Amino acid sequence: xxxxxxxxxxxxxLSPEEIEKLKGLAETIMVNWDFEVTEIEVIQGGQMALVWKxxxxxxxxxxxxxxxxxxKALFSINAQDYLAKKGMRVPGIIPxxxxxxxxxxxxxxxxxxxxxxxxxxxxxxKEDLEFMFKGLAEFHQASVGYKPPGGVPIFTKLGxxxxxxxxxxxxxxxxxxxxxxxxxxxxxxxxxxxxxDPILDEAKDTLKRLLNSEYRNWVNSIRDTPNLCHxxxxxxxxxxxxxxxxxVIDLDxxxxxxxxxxxxxxxxxxxxxxxxxxxxTFNVMINxxxxxxxxxxxxxxxxxxxxxxxxxxxxxxxERYVRKTPLMVEELAQGFEYERIKSQALNExxxxx
Numbered sequence: 001x002x003x004x005x006x007x008x009x010x011x012x013x014l015s016p017e018e019i020e021k022l023k024g025l026a027e028t029i030m031v032n033w034d035f036e037v038t039e040i041e042v043i044q045g046g047q048m049a050l051v052w053k054x055x056x057x058x059x060x061x062x063x064x065x066x067x068x069x070x071x072k073a074l075f076s077i078n079a080q081d082y083l084a085k086k087g088m089r090v091p092g093i094i095p096x097x098x099x100x101x102x103x104x105x106x107x108x109x110x111x112x113x114x115x116x117x118x119x120x121x122x123x124x125x126k127e128d129l130e131f132m133f134k135g136l137a138e139f140h141q142a143s144v145g146y147k148p149p150g151g152v153p154i155f156t157k158l159g160x161x162x163x164x165x166x167x168x169x170x171x172x173x174x175x176x177x178x179x180x181x182x183x184x185x186x187x188x189x190x191x192x193x194x195x196x197d198p199i200l201d202e203a204k205d206t207l208k209r210l211l212n213s214e215y216r217n218w219v220n221s222i223r224d225t226p227n228l229c230h231x232x233x234x235x236x237x238x239x240x241x242x243x244x245x246x247x248v249i250d251l252d253x254x255x256x257x258x259x260x261x262x263x264x265x266x267x268x269x270x271x272x273x274x275x276x277x278x279x280x281t282f283n284v285m286i287n288x289x290x291x292x293x294x295x296x297x298x299x300x301x302x303x304x305x306x307x308x309x310x311x312x313x314x315x316x317x318x319e320r321y322v323r324k325t326p327l328m329v330e331e332l333a334q335g336f337e338y339e340r341i342k343s344q345a346l347n348e349x350x351x352x353x
Contacts, residue, residue: 014045026052026063029110032096032103035061049252053115060115061094065108068252073109074152077101079143079228080251088142089135089247091116116247118239123270128240129281130288135246136233136266137292140259143228156256158226159219161306165207168314172200175321187329188320195336199310202343206308213305214298218258226256233262260303263289264311272312272338277345301353304346310339 014022023040030037035056043062044051050065066073077093081101084092091113093101102109121128148154176196179189230237231253239247267285271278289295295303313335319325320332 014042018045022050022052025050026054029063029103029105030054030112032098032110033094033112034097049250054112062091062113062115064111064113066102066111066252067108070104070107070109071153072155073102073252075148075155076252076254077109077111078148078152079146079254082146083139083142083251086142086145088139089241089245090139090251091247091249116239116241116249118241118247120235121238121240123235126284129284131240131246132233132235132238132266133263133285133288134292135238135248136230136262137259137289138246139230139233139248140227140262141293143254144225146228154256155254156226157229157261158223158256158258159216161215162207162211165203165210165309168309168311169200169203169207172196172203172310172314172317175317178321188327188332191329191332191336192317199313199336199339202308202339203310206305209305209308210302213302215258215302215305218299218302222258227259228254229257229259229261230254231257231262231265233266258302259293260295260299260306263303264307268307268312268342271342275334275338277341279345282345297353301350304350304353308343308346313339 019042022042022045026040026042027037030040035054035058037054037056039055041053041055042051043053049067052063054061054063066077068076078101080090081093083090094112094114095101096103096112102111104110121132123129176193179186179192179196182189183193230248230251232250233248237248237250239249241247263285267282270285271282286300316327316332316335320327
């Protein structure tokens with residue numbers, strides 16, 4: 001199973017000594033599975049999830065250390081097992097000698113998966129984009145019906161969007177105080193103070209629009225039979241197999257939520273890279289998803305409203321004032337400009353509905 005660096009982690013180059021240590025760890029863990037190991041390759045190291053390609057006399061398999069608290073890990077592990085057994089193209093989980101889906105070693109859970117061969121998708125290629133969004137729709141549909149085993153906590157974001165809006169809105173207001181202290185020496189803070197108020201006004205208005213939309217009704221209608229959202233769907237967590245089939249990998253962050261959360265988290269950052277609102281690409285993605293799992297006009301309106309919230313700009317500002325990352329003022333300027341472009345395009349769509 002090929003894996004690329006996710007948005008949550010930075011690339012980390014392992015030393016030869018670290019590689020040997022990780023191979024030794026994999027050998028220790030693999031004793032819990034009934035395989036004759038011939039070779040081990042470290043695919044991913046560092047501080048996040050660890051991934052190995054393990055060669056055995058029965059073929060290649062994937063060993064992974066889940067970098068999540070145990071309760072969250074159990075929710076996602078059982079979700080992946082459910083989807084694989086249902087026929088969804090996610091890597092199947094290979095039980096250990098005790099017929100368990102994982103082995104606990106220290107504080108971490110280790111899981112063995114089928115190894116999936118494939119190539120990552122290219123977001124600039126229309127056919128690849130269509131594949132990805134059709135695959136996302138299939139994933140959402142297949143996940144309906146999953147319920148974790150008894151004793152495993154449920155992880156859900158259903159109904160929590162208003163709280164997320166309020167929290168981010170309040171943080172952006174608070175960061176004005178930080179910017180005020182630094183404005184005389186920091187161009188980033190100067191620009192923030194000059195341009196943030198209209199963004200805050202629209203964020204506040206977006207909350208009102210969400211509460212007046214079909215959001216609550218939609219949440220209530222699926223609460224008993226919700227779908228899963230991947231939460232990190234993208235080129236790093238999808239593969240196109242030699243058979244031209246899309247595979248979805250790395251389900252560590254799955255939770256219950258409206259399916260449009262995954263669409264928003266992929267569409268808005270992708271269009272943010274172009275500097276303009278690419279209506280053609282936007283329609284390609286929406287139409288591809290619709291061709292498999294159609295959204296009603298009311299559901300699309302909820303999605304467009306959610307897309308109005310300044311998630312991307314919020315991330316830029318948080319990077320500067322919370323993580324203390326030195327950012328060029330041009331990055332903030334581009335973020336503001338994209339919010340204006342996005343707002344105009346989405347409001348036009350909403351007004352036509």
